[in-house]
Amino acid sequence: MKTKIFLFLSICSIFLLGLNVTSSFAQDTSNIANLDQSKLASTVITPKIDSGDTAWMIVATALVLLMTIPGLALFYGGLVRRKNILNVLMQCFIITAVVSLEWVICGYSMAFGSSKGFLAPFVGGFDWAFLHGIKISDLSPYFISHSQLSSTGGSIGTIPHIVFVLFQCMFAVITPALIIGAFAERIKFRGFLIFILLWAIFVYNPVAHWVWSADGWLAKLGAIDFAGGTVVHINAGIAALITALMIGKRKYYEGHATQPHNIPFVVIGAGLLWVGWFGFNAGSGLAADGLAASAFLVTHVATAAAALTWALLDWVINKKPTVVGICTGAVAGLVAITPASGFVDVTGAFAIGILVSVFCFIAVGIIKPKLGYDDSLDAFGVHGVGGMWGALGTGLFATATVQSAYSGAFYGNPKQFFIQIIAVVSTLIYTGLLTAFLFWLTDKIFGVRATAEEETAGLDVTQHGEIAYTEAE
Amino acid sequence: MKKIEAVIRKSKFEDVKKALHEVDIDFFTYWDSTGVGKQTEKIIFRGKSYDTTKISRLTLSIVVRDQNLEKTVNAITNSARTGDLGDGKVFISEIIEVYRIRNGEKGPEALFIKGEEA
Numbered sequence: 031m032k033t034k035i036f037l038f039l040s041i042c043s044i045f046l047l048g049l050n051v052t053s054s055f056a057q058d059t060s061n062i063a064n065l066d067q068s069k070l071a072s073t074v075i076t077p078k079i080d081s082g083d084t085a086w087m088i089v090a091t092a093l094v095l096l097m098t099i100p101g102l103a104l105f106y107g108g109l110v111r112r113k114n115i116l117n118v119l120m121q122c123f124i125i126t127a128v129v130s131l132e133w134v135i136c137g138y139s140m141a142f143g144s145s146k147g148f149l150a151p152f153v154g155g156f157d158w159a160f161l162h163g164i165k166i167s168d169l170s171p172y173f174i175s176h177s178q179l180s181s182t183g184g185s186i187g188t189i190p191h192i193v194f195v196l197f198q199c200m201f202a203v204i205t206p207a208l209i210i211g212a213f214a215e216r217i218k219f220r221g222f223l224i225f226i227l228l229w230a231i232f233v234y235n236p237v238a239h240w241v242w243s244a245d246g247w248l249a250k251l252g253a254i255d256f257a258g259g260t261v262v263h264i265n266a267g268i269a270a271l272i273t274a275l276m277i278g279k280r281k282y283y284e285g286h287a288t289q290p291h292n293i294p295f296v297v298i299g300a301g302l303l304w305v306g307w308f309g310f311n312a313g314s315g316l317a318a319d320g321l322a323a324s325a326f327l328v329t330h331v332a333t334a335a336a337a338l339t340w341a342l343l344d345w346v347i348n349k350k351p352t353v354v355g356i357c358t359g360a361v362a363g364l365v366a367i368t369p370a371s372g373f374v375d376v377t378g379a380f381a382i383g384i385l386v387s388v389f390c391f392i393a394v395g396i397i398k399p400k401l402g403y404d405d406s407l408d409a410f411g412v413h414g415v416g417g418m419w420g421a422l423g424t425g426l427f428a429t430a431t432v433q434s435a436y437s438g439a440f441y442g443n444p445k446q447f448f449i450q451i452i453a454v455v456s457t458l459i460y461t462g463l464l465t466a467f468l469f470w471l472t473d474k475i476f477g478v479r480a481t482a483e484e485e486t487a488g489l490d491v492t493q494h495g496e497i498a499y500t501e502a503e
Numbered sequence: 504m505k506k507i508e509a510v511i512r513k514s515k516f517e518d519v520k521k522a523l524h525e526v527d528i529d530f531f532t533y534w535d536s537t538g539v540g541k542q543t544e545k546i547i548f549r550g551k552s553y554d555t556t557k558i559s560r561l562t563l564s565i566v567v568r569d570q571n572l573e574k575t576v577n578a579i580t581n582s583a584r585t586g587d588l589g590d591g592k593v594f595i596s597e598i599i600e601v602y603r604i605r606n607g608e609k610g611p612e613a614l615f616i617k618g619e620e621a
Contacts, residue, residue: 287551352547391549
C-alpha cells in the first residue's frame with residue numbers, strides 16, 4: 031500500500047516539475063483578442079478597469095461559490111439518509127479546497143491558456159501555472175459584451191484578469207461536485223478524492239478549453255455555451271452516469287430512491303442554488319450591462335417555468351405536488367437555461383424551462399426505474415439530461431435580438447442546432463471514456479466502493495468518525 | 504404493578520390521550536418509533552411513487568397499579584382502533600418496583616399523587 035502511494039506521489043511530483051519546463055509565448059496573440067490594426071496610431075491607449083463590471087463580477091464569483099457551499103451541499107445532503115449527510119457535505123467542501131488549489135496550480139492555464147502544436151485546440155499549456163505572468167493590473171483577455179481597446183491595438187476586457195480566473199475557478203469547483211450525486215452513500219472517501227482530482231485535471235480542463243478558450247476547437251466550430259451547459263452539466267452528467275454504473279447499486283437498493291432525510295435542507299439548497307445561479311449565468315457575460323440583465327431575466331423565467339411544470343406533473347401523475355419535486359424542477363430549469371442564458375429571450379426561456387421538466391421527469395421518474403440503475407441523486411437525470419436539452423435548446427432558440435452575432439434554428443440559422451449536437455456528442459464521448467478510465471484506474475489502485483458493512487453503518491461514522499445529529503445531547 | 508407498552512398510529516395519539524384522561528390516567532411517556540410490518544406507506548420521490556415498509560408509529564409506555572390495568576388497556580384499544588391493518592399492539596409486562604425520584608418514595612404509592620387519584 032505504501033509503495034502504491036509513493037509511486038503515485040512520485041508521478042505527481044514529476045508532473046508538477048514538468049510545469050516549470052515550459053516555453054513562453056506572447057500573451058497578446060491574436061488568438062484571444064481581435065487584432066484591429068486600423069486603430070494603431072500615435073496615441074497611447076491605457077485600458078482601464080471598469081469598476082462597475084468588476085464589482086459585479088466579484089459578487090458573481092462569490093455567488094457561484096455559494097452554489098457549491100452550501101447550496102449543492104445541502105441540496106444533496108438533504109436527499110441522502112441521515113447516516114450519510116456528513117459524507118456529502120465533506121465531499122463538497124473538500125472539492126472546493128482541492129479543485130480551487132488545482133485551478134490556481136494548473137487548471138486555469140490548461141483550460142484558458144494556450145499551448146503549441148497539435149494539442150492547442152484541445153488543451154492549454156502551463157504558461158499560467160500558479161498564475162505566473164498574471165499581474166494585479168492585468169485586464170482579462172476574455173470578454174463577451176463589454177470590451178475596450180488594449181494597448182497593442184486589440185481588444186481586452188474590462189475586469190481584472192484575476193477576477194476572471196477566480197470566476198472560472200468556481201465553475202471548476204461546482205462541476206465535479208455535481209457528480210457526487212451519482213455514487214452517494216457507497217463510495218470510499220480516499221478513492222473519491224483521488225478520482226475527483228484526476229477528473230478535474232484531465233476531463234474538466236480540456237472540455238472547458240474546447241468550448242471557452244479562444245483556441246478551443248468547439249469554440250472555433252461555432253458551438254455556443256454561455257455559462258456551461260456542456261462544460262459543466264453534460265460533463266458532470268455523463269461522468270455521473272458512468273460512475274454510477276461502474277460503482278454499482280447500493281446494497282439494498284430496491285429500484286427506487288431512499289427517502290430524503292431532511293427535505294428542508296433540500297429546499298434551502300435549492301434556494302441558494304437559484305439565487306447563486308444568477309451569478310453563474312448573469313456573471314458569464316463578464317460585465318454589468320444589458321446582456322447580464324438579459325441572462326438574469328431568462329434564468330429566472332426558465333427556472334420558474336420548470337419548477338411549476340414539475341409541480342404540476344407531480345400533481346397530475348402522482349396526485350400530490352411534492353417539495354422535492356418542485357425543487358428538482360427548479361434545479362433542472364437552472365441547468366437547462368445555463369448554456370442558453372446569453373442567447374435566448376423570454377420566449378426561449380419559457381420553452382426551455384417547461385420542456386426540461388418534462389424531459390427530466392421522464393428520465394428520473396420513468397426511465398431510470400425501468401432501467402434499474404442507481405444514480406442516487408439523479409445527477410445524470412437532472413444535470414445530464416437537462417444539460418443536453420439546454421445545449422440543444424440553445425441551438426434552437428438563440429436569437430439575434432440578444433447577441434446579434436448568434437441565432438438558432440428557429441430564428442433562421444438551423445446550422446447552429448447541428449453544431450450544438452456536435453458539441454454535445456463530443457463531450458459525451460470524451461468525458462464518458464475518460465471518466466470510465468480514471469474511475470477504473472482509481473479503483474484498481476485505491477478502491478472506490480465502500481464495503482457492505484460500511485454502507486449499512488453509514489459513511490459518516492465509517493469515513494469520518496462523525497455523527498451528524500446526536501440523539502441524547 | 505403493570506407496564507403497558509402500546510404501539511399506535513400517529514394519527515390516533517390525540518384520541519388515545521383524551522381517552523386516557525377520561526379514565527384518569529395522565530402520566531405516561533411516549534416517543535416516535537419506526538416499525539416494519541404488513542402495512543406499507545406510499546412515498547413519492549421525483550416522479551415515482553413506491554411503497555415503503557418503514558412505518559412511522561408512536562409508542563407509549565404507562566405504568567399503572569393492577570386495579571387500573573383493565574380500564575387503561577380498554578381506553579387505549581378502543582380509541583386507537585380504526586379496523587384497518589396496522590392499528591398496532593399493546594404489550595403488558597410485570598413491574599417489580601417503582602421509585603419516585605423527588606422524595607425516594609417507593610411502591611404503588613409512587614405512581615400517583617395522594618389526594619388527586621380517582
